[in-house]
Amino acid sequence: MSKIENKNENGSMDGAGEGTGGDPKDDKGLGLGVIFFMVAFLVCFLSGWLLFPKLLYSKREQPFNFDHVLHTEEVGDCETCHFLREDGTFSGMPSLESCMECHTDEPMGETEDEAIFAQEYVAKEKEVPWFVYSKQPDCVFFSHAAHITGDKPMDCKSCHGPIGESTTSKPYEENRITGYSRDIWGQNIWGIKKHSWDRMKMDDCAACHKEETGHQGYCLQCHK
Amino acid sequence: MKVDRRSFLGLGLGAVAGVVVSPVGLKLTDDSSIWTQNWPWTPVPVDGEISYDNSVCNLCPGNCGISVRKIAGRPVKIEGLAGYPINDGGACLHGIAGLQYLYDPARIKTPLRKNGDKFEKISWAEAISLTAEKLTDIRENKAPQKLACITNKVKGSVPKLFERFLTAFGSPNLYTMPSLESNLEMTAQTLHGAGNTIGFDLENSDFVLSFGAGLIEGWGAPVSCFKANASRKERHAKLYQVEPRLSNTAANADKWIPINPGTESDLALGICAVIIKNNLFDASNFKGGFNKFAIMVQREYALAKVAQACGIKPDDIEKMALLFAKAKMPVAIPGKGRGKNGQSLKEFSAVHTLNCLVGNLNKKGGAFIMPQNDYLSFPEAILDDAAETGAGQEKLASSINDLVAKLAAAENPIVDALFVYNANPCYSFSDPKRVKEAFKRIPFVVSFSSFLDETAMEADVIFPMNTFLEGIEDVPSQAGLAKNVIGLARPVIKPVFDTKDPGDALILLAQALGGTVAENFEWASFADCLEEVTLDIWDALSEEGHVLVSEGAPYGTPLVDFTFLSTNPATIQAQGDFELTLIPIDNMRLTGTVPAVSPFALKTVSDKVLTGTDIVVEINPVTVKGLKDCGDALLTTPVGAVKVKVNFNEGIMPGVIGMVRGLGHTFDNKFVSNKGVNVNDLIGPVIESGSGLDAAFGIKAKISKA
Numbered sequence: 032m033s034k035i036e037n038k039n040e041n042g043s044m045d046g047a048g049e050g051t052g053g054d055p056k057d058d059k060g061l062g063l064g065v066i067f068f069m070v071a072f073l074v075c076f077l078s079g080w081l082l083f084p085k086l087l088y089s090k091r092e093q094p095f096n097f098d099h100v101l102h103t104e105e106v107g108d109c110e111t112c113h114f115l116r117e118d119g120t121f122s123g124m125p126s127l128e129s130c131m132e133c134h135t136d137e138p139m140g141e142t143e144d145e146a147i148f149a150q151e152y153v154a155k156e157k158e159v160p161w162f163v164y165s166k167q168p169d170c171v172f173f174s175h176a177a178h179i180t181g182d183k184p185m186d187c188k189s190c191h192g193p194i195g196e197s198t199t200s201k202p203y204e205e206n207r208i209t210g211y212s213r214d215i216w217g218q219n220i221w222g223i224k225k226h227s228w229d230r231m232k233m234d235d236c237a238a239c240h241k242e243e244t245g246h247q248g249y250c251l252q253c254h255k
Numbered sequence: 256m257k258v259d260r261r262s263f264l265g266l267g268l269g270a271v272a273g274v275v276v277s278p279v280g281l282k283l284t285d286d287s288s289i290w291t292q293n294w295p296w297t298p299v300p301v302d303g304e305i306s307y308d309n310s311v312c313n314l315c316p317g318n319c320g321i322s323v324r325k326i327a328g329r330p331v332k333i334e335g336l337a338g339y340p341i342n343d344g345g346a347c348l349h350g351i352a353g354l355q356y357l358y359d360p361a362r363i364k365t366p367l368r369k370n371g372d373k374f375e376k377i378s379w380a381e382a383i384s385l386t387a388e389k390l391t392d393i394r395e396n397k398a399p400q401k402l403a404c405i406t407n408k409v410k411g412s413v414p415k416l417f418e419r420f421l422t423a424f425g426s427p428n429l430y431t432m433p434s435l436e437s438n439l440e441m442t443a444q445t446l447h448g449a450g451n452t453i454g455f456d457l458e459n460s461d462f463v464l465s466f467g468a469g470l471i472e473g474w475g476a477p478v479s480c481f482k483a484n485a486s487r488k489e490r491h492a493k494l495y496q497v498e499p500r501l502s503n504t505a506a507n508a509d510k511w512i513p514i515n516p517g518t519e520s521d522l523a524l525g526i527c528a529v530i531i532k533n534n535l536f537d538a539s540n541f542k543g544g545f546n547k548f549a550i551m552v553q554r555e556y557a558l559a560k561v562a563q564a565c566g567i568k569p570d571d572i573e574k575m576a577l578l579f580a581k582a583k584m585p586v587a588i589p590g591k592g593r594g595k596n597g598q599s600l601k602e603f604s605a606v607h608t609l610n611c612l613v614g615n616l617n618k619k620g621g622a623f624i625m626p627q628n629d630y631l632s633f634p635e636a637i638l639d640d641a642a643e644t645g646a647g648q649e650k651l652a653s654s655i656n657d658l659v660a661k662l663a664a665a666e667n668p669i670v671d672a673l674f675v676y677n678a679n680p681c682y683s684f685s686d687p688k689r690v691k692e693a694f695k696r697i698p699f700v701v702s703f704s705s706f707l708d709e710t711a712m713e714a715d716v717i718f719p720m721n722t723f724l725e726g727i728e729d730v731p732s733q734a735g736l737a738k739n740v741i742g743l744a745r746p747v748i749k750p751v752f753d754t755k756d757p758g759d760a761l762i763l764l765a766q767a768l769g770g771t772v773a774e775n776f777e778w779a780s781f782a783d784c785l786e787e788v789t790l791d792i793w794d795a796l797s798e799e800g801h802v803l804v805s806e807g808a809p810y811g812t813p814l815v816d817f818t819f820l821s822t823n824p825a826t827i828q829a830q831g832d833f834e835l836t837l838i839p840i841d842n843m844r845l846t847g848t849v850p851a852v853s854p855f856a857l858k859t860v861s862d863k864v865l866t867g868t869d870i871v872v873e874i875n876p877v878t879v880k881g882l883k884d885c886g887d888a889l890l891t892t893p894v895g896a897v898k899v900k901v902n903f904n905e906g907i908m909p910g911v912i913g914m915v916r917g918l919g920h921t922f923d924n925k926f927v928s929n930k931g932v933n934v935n936d937l938i939g940p941v942i943e944s945g946s947g948l949d950a951a952f953g954i955k956a957k958i959s960k961a
Contacts (some may be wrong), residue, residue: 063258064265071269079277087282116307126303170292171301208286210295216285220278 036112084220088204094159095147097200105133109187109195121175124159127158157226162203164214165191165231170254183243290349303327309336309800312350312724314850316408316436316734317341317476319350320801323724323747330354330724330748335478340740340803341732342478349846350478352855356722357751359853361706361924363719364752374707374717378754379763386716387767390424393671394768399425399645401671405655407432407678407849409440410731412631412788413757416781417676420761421637423775425645428670430655432678432848433948435475435594436733441946442589442603443624446611447813452627453607454737455588456808457483460492460620462582464575465604466519467498467591471507472843474593475735493532493582495575497522498591499838500873500913501906512575513908515566516836517952519591520826522572523605525561529576530612537614538578544817546607551823566908580613584620588735591952592841592916595837595848596683596935599943599950601824611815617808623737624813630731630741630804631788639771654947656682656940662693672699676757677720681709682920682933683848685940685951686894703757706850708922719754720937721746726756727782729789729796739804741789743796756781819945830939831893831955834877837912838953839934845917852917854926864915869900870931872958873913876903879958887961890914892937892954898961899932912956 106112112125122129136154152159167173171223178185187195202214216222217230224230227239237247274280308323309429312333320339324332331351335346356362366382377385393401393786404421406414409431418429431437436452443451457463457470457480468474470484484507487494496508497519505511514522530536531549538545579585589606590598592880607622615621638646651669652658659680661669673694680690687709694700694713702714705722720726732740755763758781765776778784786793792802829836835871844860846852857865864871872890874882882888884903889896890912899914907913918931941951 066260067262068265068269068272071266072273073269074276075270075273077273079274083277083279083282087286116304120305122304123302128352144424168289168293208283209289209293211289216282220282222278222281238636 061184069084080220084213087207089245090202090204091162092202093162093200094151095144095200096142097144098142099195099197101198103195113187115176115180119174119176123164125162127156130159162205162212164194164203164212166212167215167231168209171233171253173253189227190227190231256611283411300331301327301329303329308726308745308747310747311730311744311801312346312353313728313730313744314349314353314356315347315473315846316434317347317478318730318732318740318742319346319476319478320742321346321350321353325747328748332355339742339801340806341476341742342643343482345482347477347481347813348844348856348859350409352853353722353724355853355855356705356850357724357748359706359850359924360926361708361851361922362457362722362752363704363711363717363754365706366719366753367717368705369715373591374459379755382718383760383763383767386699386701386764389672390764390768394425394641395485396671397641398671399641399668400428400648400651402675403428403430403651403658403670403672404672404674405430405432405678406676408733409432410439410627410733412729412785415631415633415788416758416761416784417674419633419636419775420765420772422646423638423642423765423772425638425642426652427646427648427654428658430652430658432655432680432683433595433598434702434733435590435735438590438594438598438600438603438948439735440627441600441948442607445600445604445819446607446815446817447624448816450626451813452733453735453782454623454625454739455586455751456584456620456623456737457487457586457588458737459490461490462492462579462585463487463494464579464585464587464609465494465496465504465508466523466587466589466602467496467673468588469502469592469841469843470494470504470588471880472503472592472841474588474590474841476732477843479736483749490872493578495578499545499908499911500840500904502840503843506906512567512571515564515839515908516911517827517829518565519589520599520602520605521556521561521564522567523587523589523602523609523818524552524556525558525565525572526576526579527556527605527608527612528556528561529573530580530609533580535577535842536612539614539943540616540812540814541611542814542816544819544821545815547821548817551821554775555823556692562687579609582613584618585615586610586621590735592839593847594735596916596949597685597839597938597952598948599827599952600946600948601820601826601943602950604820608815608817608820616815617810617812619808621808623809625739625805625809630792630802631729632790633788634775637771637774642771654942654949656684656942656949657689657947659684659693660942662696665690668696668698668883670697672700672701673697674703675710675714676703677705677849679708679710679849679851681713682851683935685935685938685949686936687933689940701850703760704849705754706922706924707847708851709920712922717762718757719752720760721750721754721756722746726752727785728756728758729785734933738806740801741792741796741804742801758784792959801817824943824945827941827943827950827952829953829955830941830951833892833955833957835910835912835956835958836953837872837890837892837914837934837937837956839916839938840873840913842915842917845915851920851922851924851927857927857930860915863902863904865918865931866900868930869898870914870918871900871902873904873907874958875907875909875911878909878912881960882958883960888958889961890937890956890958892939892956893955894939895937897932897937899958901958 241247267538319342320336322336335344337344439453494508496505497512558569587609589603700714702711702717704711705720728744730742914934919933920928940949940952943950
């Protein structure tokens, strides 16, 4: 064994002596370290779980409240307002023009929300700047027609949930980094979902495709 | 217990471990990946309903039908309109890039008034009242004829409205920019009488003899010509291309006949001589001067002499003449390049005389003599005394070039006010510096323009115009098309800026002037005017978007008058004493006049034409010793000298230098301007006596290593 190796061996022995052996006072230090570790762990873990989502998302109210129940009772189904156009593209949010097929600048009912709609948007011929909970990034191609027509049409609810049963518009929670809705990742910050509509991430598309078609799909099918 | 280093270590490790097992890391990784794939500052097109609007493109005289794809009402793409009689679904690169003109950096967004060297924004009301005030002063000075106007075209209701304005005001001084259409009209007038134009039935002809016409480089109605050329092989039709360089058209032809620049009319008359000598002509519709013409061409354009002048073997000329005369449906087409600038009436007439000799006028596959503008019926003009006196006077000049020369020569202003509509003579005329100088001698220049181009920069007041996607306009077919189609350009988008149609601006101006001028413009809008003046066809025009007035050979055989050519007008010579000849080249990827090339189209130009910001000239390697391919050179003409890059090209005749037309703009457009050189800056005008045309097909030049 060379001198240098001896030195190293001695050095490491010294270090180990300081850390593990030695006098009993050091055990107290270790105990305090563990407590500090536990406290910091808990604070950070809980912050990451509970506080972080509150910081990540800003809450924005819709221009006015929209009652889906009231409207579906009148028009019957989702497709009347959210329809496929003749060329197969999806209309998405109804334009002011679609709304004005029924509405005029004179409110039909007595709700305050309709009054705002009539005064601020119909009378001024201004499109309603709705926040869209299901808006996906522009780098994704998605065809509604391919999913809701054909032999096994999907129900709107499968992806959009029971939004048709809502009487109020929930606040739009916008991700401060991406600008997209919280509903894409899902309300659960861990990404755990109970229902098929709880999340609208790529993995959710892939899982459903795998189940229905036997293959999760190729990149360029959606990222054209 | 003592808080020591280990405690802090524990705290740090605990915090790290807490964050790691919380959802923060996973979520931030996901969010940052989405953020980086969708930069929030990158514009995302608005989604919405897809719709298509049909209209007509009027960027060039082709007037193709277009289908504009719109999303949520915003135009996003221009395509050729299937079934349209001119282009049947086809489109050229300028047409498909047409949307860029809506948002062009040089677009004029509001009316402008010149204050010193700068323009200041004014309202439409101010612009109209300012102009009306100046015009009222001119009328009060009893010199209404001192209002002149330059428009870009001869056909359609807009040039007619300018003419009506001038007549009602009291001026005969309406001038039109030279175009293939105006050259063809002048030719038709010379050989067949006024009120006609000429169409060439290229899609049916079995032998096309082209005197430099760039059939696939923007001549005539470009897309229609592309289609006729593309079907040539199926129809077993021949194309013989006569020109000094192996252009795309020449490369595509069955035969390329290189010719000394500027001798095309000699060749055409030489071929006439061969046809007459061999008695292969049809004299049934000759009206006057034929005998004199026949003697003249036999004497002056004998085969050997023509061969010498043109640089073509006598046998080749004779063979070409016999092939042409014996073909079933031959047609000869004039107009070098786009047939617009640097053309001579002698050349146009000589070439068209070939059609007249072989008797293919108004026959399938031949040349059609067609009436002009017969679909418009304006109410009779109401004139006061001042208008009658002024409008009845002689025109100040025979052409814009003549006007420019007279303005330069006069001590006092001979024109008090000038309107310029959609034209850019300060760029597209030979030696544009002299045009700018002449403009400075006019006290008040009003530009009706969409873009702040070289000519608009010289104006005192600018009325900003709609582009073809924002306004309404009737666009009759022109430029040698063998069909008579009236198209309707309709707005596919509301004006992006505070712009108007020229007709609406004129109506406002006339109404501000009051009196009889206003009485001639008693329409609420230009759209109302259009409906009234196109009364017979308005319903069909507004519903279908176009009216096919006539297709196929017109009825009857027009008479042919040989008087002009029988006097043997002089052939134009290039200016200068240098040994080489510089000729401009028309390139399909560039535009010649208004509007300037779009950023998209400019990007498609080869680096053999423009490399970086340097223009590249074509020259045969044997022409000059000492030059290097891709090297720098100094090109000098009697008018100017510029630094250029050299492209050795064996497809250009020795002794000839080719430089592309359409580069070297100097106005404020970072995508298009200050790239290359404007070839017109190097060429001086050569005015043809009689026609007043600037017939400078090129200029003598020298080139040396820089």
